[in-house]
Amino acid sequence: MTRRPLRRWAACIAGVSLLVAACGGGGKSKSSQSEGGKTHNGVEVTVLTFTGPQIAEPLQRRAPDFAQKTGAKIKVVTVPFSDLYDKILADLATGTNSYDAFVFDPQWMGDFVPPGYLEDVTDRVKGDQALNWNDIAPFFRDFSASYKGRTYTVPLDGDFQMVYYRSDLLKKDGLKPPATWDDYLSIAQRYNGKDLNGDGKADYGSCIAKKRSAQSYWMAWSVAGSYLQSQGTTQGSFFDADTMKPLVNNEAFGAALDVYKKTTQYAPKDELNLDVGDTRGLFTSGRCALSADWGDIGTLAIDKKTSTVEDKVGAVIMPGSRKVLDRASGKLVDCDSHTCPHAVDGVNHAPFAAFGGWSGAINASADKKVKDAAYDFLSYMSAPEQSNVDVTLGKTGFNPYRASQFQNVDLWVKAGMSKGAAENYLGAIRDSLQSPNMILDLRVPKSAQYEGTVLDTAVAQFLAGEISRDDAMKRIEEGWEKITNDEGRDQQKQAYAASLNIQR
């Protein structure tokens, strides 16, 4: 190629690209059509969530129907899950306001509500017939969706953790599902190393996602919760509500850490690097006897594309403890009617509503018309008519959170579960949701730092053997105290109390 044509080519390419780039925006993203003469005719709502198919798929699927009904265009924007928090915050804090609504983790309300980013929807939900607010389980209504007594989100999903077990194995050996963590460990030990799915390879007793910066800290807290909280949700499990002292440096938390580490002995050798994707994959291909996880395993187990253990999966409320923390002395004390008023058969259960359950919230700075349309869309997604179907489909990522969803077994049978499995799964969910001692995930400002940075790093280092158990507890305590003091101790105390709906 001689020099002149080459130069011309270069100039052409440069010119064209600059021209195209200078056109500013890229292609328009998917949005649904609007029709004339509807309530929200011509209004466009931009909803941000993470890339699916979980959570995003039902939103995208139902957007056209909603557009048909109301004339509003719903544009669903997705970003990678691990960066959703930062994207939302950057957008709101800098006043860019490119999103009108979010489907996010209500735990983040601790950071979003005090600066006034989210719209207060208390009055809207109370007056909303179609939404059937009272059908939603009390925990999600009163704790998950509210802050300081006001409601800011519309629940779409119920996230809490349970333990799953291979019902065929336990039935064959006449064992009951684990009620305490000691039970869990003994069952795990029993099945570890045996072939559980008939492929000739040794399998594992327990599979828990212990990967750092993934979900490990929630799993750890699921174990610790029943040692720390026994007097009901309002007691809280992270801090002492009166002094804001972290509850992580005491006998109880130490015992929980020991249990958590011990489960690694009966697990795949890579367990420290497994996140939920891996452990669910292992469980549904029959390689684990036990697992602790959110509700997804139940629906994944009946999906033929992912599972070989259909009808062999049982679920049970998170195992508890017969000894709980005495906050005054910092020691473990036995459970009795005084220390464990909510104990079942002498065992204190504290199911952990880890993460909170994906919910929809509205940007307070959006136009009034847009806010109305956004609220109607969220209400539409959460209404029993739509929600009860979506929670039975594994790919939606929505787990049950309404009373009507676990009373009606037929929907689940229609989705593919056997009647027995459905009753067992729903029974476990009901036990957890109705427990008065459910643990609310931390939602004070900088909750991500408390959990994701300090707690997660220390637990990861402890599991890896980098630091000792007592060292880990000390680190978590020091790290948490530092954040609390930096933010303002009184402020954090008030926020913590507000999240727990503590009336003073």
Place this chain on the structure above:
Amino acid sequence: MVLNPLRRRSVTDLPLLGKLAAYLTLGVWTLVVLFPLYWLAITSFKLPIQVNAGPVYLPFVDFRPSLDAWHYIFVDLRGDTLRPYLNTVVVAVGSSTVALLLGAAAAYALIRFPYRPRIGVIALFAVCVLGAAVAVVLGVPTPIAVVAAAGSFALLAAAVGRRFRRTLSNRDIAFWMISQRILPPVAVVIPIYVLFQHLHLLDTRLALVITYAATNLPIVVWLMRDYFNTLPWELEEAAVVDGASTFRVFRSITLPLSVPGLVATFLIVFVFAWNEYLLALFLSSADAQTMPITVAAQNATRGPQWWYMSVLIQIMIVPVIALAIALERVISRGLLVGAVKG
């Protein structure tokens, strides 16, 4: 024509044993490179259950391949795959071209023209910028602060320049350029986000083109500097004596002779822009999203969805490979030294 492998055509050819050793080494490295890509390719034809159960290696022999993942990406997602793809192409081509043109010019300048920026003036510039920043933080409206800083700089520059005569050299300018690449993106992503927010360029491809061009410029400058240095400058001298302008010399002599270097540099910078993640994530939201974001997004609450991710990675590589194949021929042309001596 049949080549007898035992007879070397020139003294620089490898002996037979050398050839075998060479092929062995190349073969081993080829295996190392291709095996992960092979694994990636067959993963895109597996169902989730086949991925999770354990490794299976050969399609049709160990497992039944399925087009499920491909169907999802191309049919179910359609626009959500096509749009980021187009964006990535536009942004990569645009920013690389801009970076190449500006960078080549700057590289040429740095090896031909003596620049002697006065340290005093540069320090004054830094002080004025710092002053403006402090003023804005303390509450002074931004336009006033900027104008004041610019004004004081203009007034004092000449005086300071006369007083402090110590100068920096071209080498220092070049070092300053490459030092812009030292800070990890995580440190600058939010300030850049704020910068483009003020310019109302968020979620546009233009913002990405500008950012990538600016961040990749130092690489172009450094690579082209070395390449230009290998060119015979007698040609340029002769042209100048004949009366050609500097620009003419650059355009008609230097650039054509350095095409292999330009092409190699273009490829590198193109790849950097094609694959960049963090800045693209923050500067785009709906309209200007690029492919790396869709790849990373496959790791959601259920863990990485390997099957979809494999598809996305493969379709991302295709245009880049095509470009590499097309450009590889140009890189291997080599320099026609004979033109000088003749």
Place this chain on the structure above:
Amino acid sequence: MDVRLARGRRAPGPVLVDRTGSRAALGASFGVRAAFIWPALVAILFVSIFPLLASLYISVSRLRLRRGGFEFRFIGLDNFRELYTGGEQSHFLGVTRPLTPLGWLVFAAAVALLLWGLVRAWQAGTALLGMVLRLLGALLAAGAAWLVTRTLLAHGGRPGTAVVTVVYVLFGVAVQFTLGLGLAYLLTQRLPGQRFFRVVFLLPMMITPVGVAYMFRMLTDTGKGPLQPLWAAVGLSDFSWVNDPWGARVAVMVGDVWQWTPFMFIILLAALEGQDVNVVEAAMVDGANRWQAFRHVSLPAILPVCTTVILIRLIEAFKIIDLPNILTNGGPGTATESLSLHAYIRWRTLDLGQSAAVAYSLLFIVTVVALSYVNLVRRRLAEE
């Protein structure tokens, strides 16, 4: 041409010649000179000034979200104090312990090398300012050597993110350069099938880093990954690399080498291709063997490119983040965490101040390393 040169003598002619005073340059007016360089400068300045200042300010402040926006509260050097002497010290610098004999040996060798360099510079008549700077540099280097040996070659020491990053960089750049140069050299020999190899060897760099990291995560998974039979054959089937700090670090380094060798490869290939093949041929006709021809003819000619590509890769390598992040999220514990990942993990939970402090520490370290490298290496190339 006689290439049987005596040991130590360089090839004739300086490698980097300053041609800025040549006639071609003198013909250029001020306007032209400005026009060539200012567009690039403006582009870089535009995108770099504000972020640099802003992140500097962030590193000495703490973020708090407020009604209607956010505020940064100035806290002085608190973030840095935490990193270097406070609670984060064992995370950032590492846990230091008494040295093993090997550690003492290495440290002594490092100090000896630094002293020798200082003495040589003094004897060569360096100016006072130059000597002071060199002394400072040597002190910093000695401090770094102390830290590295006390964490890596000590009884029970644990390297922090800074030391781990340095290990990644040194190993990575050395291996990538050697491999890249070797492969480029092989592929400039007349071998049938060259084009195929050239294109294939470019592939790893073409994949987006996030994609490469996920790919390696798949490969190294002992449950789903394809390499299990290989490990079993070698007797390592029970080894969980992910639970072993060094196993995980090796995995990161292998991934890094796989991904970035093409970068060295393509630049060095272009440089080697640009060589005058007649010169090499003449040298070999004169009786030089292949290695001598390479060492005394090819290498000096491509030396400037080599130093450039090493510098660029050095700077990029310090920013390694995707591989440790996706392979193990910095685990087990904090074993594979690099400086950039350390900053990212802090940044993700909005601890912007700490994150910026780590980033600026990285900036400082790399600037010192790059400056030293440039001064030591390129200056030597430009002199006779």
